[in-house]
Amino acid sequence: MATEQRQQQQGWNPVSRVLNWMEQLSEEAYAYLLLAPAFLVLFTIALWPLWRTFRVSLFADNLFGAAKTGGFVGLQNYVDVLTNQNPLLSRPLIDFTGGTPFFRQALLVTLAFAIISVVFETLIGFGQAYIMSKEYRGRRWVRVAIILPWAIPIVIQGMLFFLLFNPSVGFLSDPLQAIGLFGSNPLTSSTNAFVIVTVADIWKTSAFMALLILAGMQSIDKSLYDVAEVAGASPWQRFRHITLPLIFPALMVAMLFRTIDAMRIYGIIEASGAGCGMVPSLSCLVVDTMFGVTQAYASAATIAFITATIIALVIGGYLVVLKLSPEGSYQ
């Protein structure tokens, strides 16, 4: 301490001046100073690319020269993409005329996937969390079994489901075809492939939901249940009036994370063998448009920005629900 004081008194070099200034800051200002590098990184890897993407989307595609984009066209790209007037897209973003099957419209496929997978993952995750929260013999092995799918890499997960449903080696395609659920080669049908990809995602990601919900459950004071039981509340009433309200914030956070991930779905589609042609998600559309040999940068940027906007709206919706709900602890 004495050494540091001597240093402060002796040195007026720039480093010492900065350190002295830092020493004088209030706790709040110092906290923001420490957060500044994190904000800089966030700005560099998130906000700046988002702005650049939006900027590129305001220009025309250039397919026939060295330049990545053509002239400024304003919001025309957005109009073309949303009205299915852009022939460079491998699948329409959305087709209001009804001329394109449901499972070939990227926006509808992505929204359907997000809603179905999040709902089922939440319900199944709830059940898994409940099982993991109880005390019984062999609980640790049950926990391992529940969490194991979450630990499997996406590529392995995709391969598992590819092999399950491949007509020549899989054991699921024949029985499911026999009962009329799937066709003979489900991975080559848009509808069947969508179901397979959704089931694959629910299988893997329910454990993630279970862990977050379990964390919320374990933070509940157990004495509340004792009081409720003494008061004569049924298990359903205890769940509805104690468990659900108290884990609501954790549940909303879990659903928010899963919804964001679901809206960006890509890896499992390619890894399962279904491919972006069969299950065209929004991310698929961006990758196909940008990295195919056509290299339509402006069109790809347009779809990417629309995707980001939709995700932002979804996040906003969740935050509003949290803020308005009596159980929400959002500040």
Place this chain on the structure above:
Amino acid sequence: MVKDRKKIKQTSTGPVSRRRFAQIAGTAGVASIAGCYGGSGTEGIEILGNQNLAQTMDIQAFYDAGVSEDIDIEITAGPEDTDSRAEEFVTLLDAQQENPDIMVMDNGWTIPFIVRESIVNLEAEMDSGFIDQVKSESFEMLVETGSHPDTGELWAIPFFPDFPTMQYRKDLFRDAGYSDSEFDRWSTDPPSWSEWSASVAEVHNNADVDYGYVWQADSYPGLSCCTFNELMSSYGGAYFGGLDTLFGPVGERPVTVEEAPVIEALNVARDMVTGSSAATQDITQCSPNVVFGWTEQETDGAFVGDVNAVAMRNWTYTIPLAEDQFEAGQELGVMPMPYGVQESEAAYEGLGGTAAALGGWLVAANPNTADLESTLEVLQAFHSAEVQEAQLNGPGFLPHQPDLVESLAGEHPAFGDYSETLRIAGDNTVARPVTPVWSQQSQEAYQDINDALQGRKQPAEAMSDLEGSFIDLENIS
């Protein structure tokens, strides 16, 4: 002193002072950032191809062809799937990576890289005499897929061609009464589709196999780029008005999918499978209905794997596979694809007669390479006889020079008997109309073509829809 203690207490972060914390954090940050920087790229020249090339190509051939011994050559494997390979090249060229120095590119998508000037213009960097030699000595269509569509300058050197042939069971044909004299004639002068369909049907009726003529008619890119493209070309039809406008100018060329030869080709294909009489020519039913959902994998399985078909249309890689698979008494015959109309009857010059879809790959230079001079030296060696012999004996890739196909392939254990046939097929290839919008046009085409073949749309309706889609994409420029 009390004030100082309070000040320190207010400004310190727990037991560690702010000054100390900043020193530690700053040092750790600099150390971690410094670790991000380091040497990248490989020494020598890297050629990015596929697994087969990387594992079996004899690098010594490059030095025998005159490449300096001071240049280290390494062949690495990229994605096997052609679309994935294209995506990888898009990414690494965008990122201006130095490696690989040489990229093996599919003839089906090299032109978009040329139009974007993403690869090196070889005509501007290499000796004009050598460029002229490459152009005059190589399969012409393969050279065109590596040239700029407007200027004709060479941007990629042909590496190896590939083209389908008609492969058939000579033993089954003999059992039905056909003789070697017919096989010999067919090997250089194939029959018409009318004659061939009748022959296959006759042999199938006499043979103990499930399938007659098997081919690829699934709704996939191979249908539009290759299978239907060559059938349509043999009837004198084209997507965009003939060979002169094959590679452009996009937006200024005619769309000719509604013309009579194209409709005839669709009807011929349907008649072969369904037995209808939609075509003006007499076509006999000789193909199973399942071909509407088959690609190369299924047809290989039927003709080569199960030895259960009379004839198959497929690429050259199946020739050595069939030679290995067939047992005593089972004999492979290979001929160029049958023709629809004679060349003299075709609506467009260069079409009609036997036609085979052009496949194959080229080699291009990365403009971001650290050593362009060495890269071009290695690239030049690809056109040598030494390297072409090594690529035939190692990975099994045919030479890109017609003369070498006959002389070198004639010695090859698998291709030896068919070298003249392969040369004729190579001389009669038709490329897909590669432009920056062909990828999207191809998707529209194979969907409409497959719909027409399966009867979901009438041929005229399907081609009318296709014309509309093509025009939309042509006008994108």
